[in-house]
Amino acid sequence: GAGVSQSPSNKVTEKGKDVELRCDPISGHTALYWYRQSLGQGLEFLIYFQGNSAPDKSGLPSDRFSAERTGGSVSTLTIQRTQQEDSAVYLCASSSGQKFYEQYFGPGTRLTVT
Amino acid sequence: GQSLEQPSEVTAVEGAIVQINCTYQTSGFYGLSWYQQHDGGAPTFLSYNALDGLEETGRFSSFLSRSDSYGYLLLQELQMKDSASYFCAVRDTKGFQKLVFGTGTRLLVSP
Numbered sequence: 001g002a003g004v005s006q007s008p009s010n011k012v013t014e015k016g017k018d019v020e021l022r023c024d025p026i027s028g029h030t031a032l033y034w035y036r037q038s039l040g041q042g043l044e045f046l047i048y049f050q051g052n053s054a055p056d057k058s059g060l061p062s063d064r065f066s067a068e069r070t071g072g073s074v075s076t077l078t079i080q081r082t083q084q085e086d087s088a089v090y091l092c093a094s095s096s097g098q099k100f101y102e103q104y105f106g107p108g109t110r111l112t113v114t
Numbered sequence: 115g116q117s118l119e120q121p122s123e124v125t126a127v128e129g130a131i132v133q134i135n136c137t138y139q140t141s142g143f144y145g146l147s148w149y150q151q152h153d154g155g156a157p158t159f160l161s162y163n164a165l166d167g168l169e170e171t172g173r174f175s176s177f178l179s180r181s182d183s184y185g186y187l188l189l190q191e192l193q194m195k196d197s198a199s200y201f202c203a204v205r206d207t208k209g210f211q212k213l214v215f216g217t218g219t220r221l222l223v224s225p
């Protein structure tokens with residue numbers, strides 16, 4: 001079946017602009033996660049959805065970051081007034097039921113803020 | 115809080131065996147996961163240990179000792195394609211069904 005997809009794969013934007021990143025999880029997966037990864041670094045947790053609710057938003061770096069999930073499926077991560085330090089690869093993952101430990105990752109969106 | 119420690123880098127030659135260690139500090143332990151990530155790629159799930167002992171999947175095995183808060187990933191018959199970063203992860207202690215990842219170990223396999 002289809003895996004996790006993300007769009008766009010690459011995004012170059014000017015400082016101060018808003019960007020939207022999209023994630024399509026595996027069908028039927030109730031949990032969805034957003035991570036950020038800078039070059040050569042580990043995975044930085046941003047936000048987690050269970051269904052359409054976000055029980056844990058603790059990783060969002062600032063109020064410029066927000067995310068939503070609709071229909072228990074597609075999720076959008078929005079970054080307002082982008083800054084150069086927002087440049088990173090944004091990864092989305094999903095998992096099913098109780099198997100939180102087995103996450104399936106999308107290919108990521110590489111965001112470059114100039 | 116939670117913390118996971120992994121070596122930053124490990125080097126080995128083709129055909130060898132390598133062990134990547136992970137020590138963790140967490141309350142409410144629910145198991146240890148391992149992920150592989152090639153440069154430019156997305157992380158992929160390798161294994162999960164909920165109980166003590168060794169789990170084998172082909173050339174890869176994962177071990178857990180809950181009493182020692184320690185686990186490792188064992189890669190046998192190393193191939194060049196095994197060059198990647200490897201992350202261990204534990205469940206977040208706040209009760210949410212999400213993972214906290216270690217900082218990763220970069221494995222370099224040489225001919």
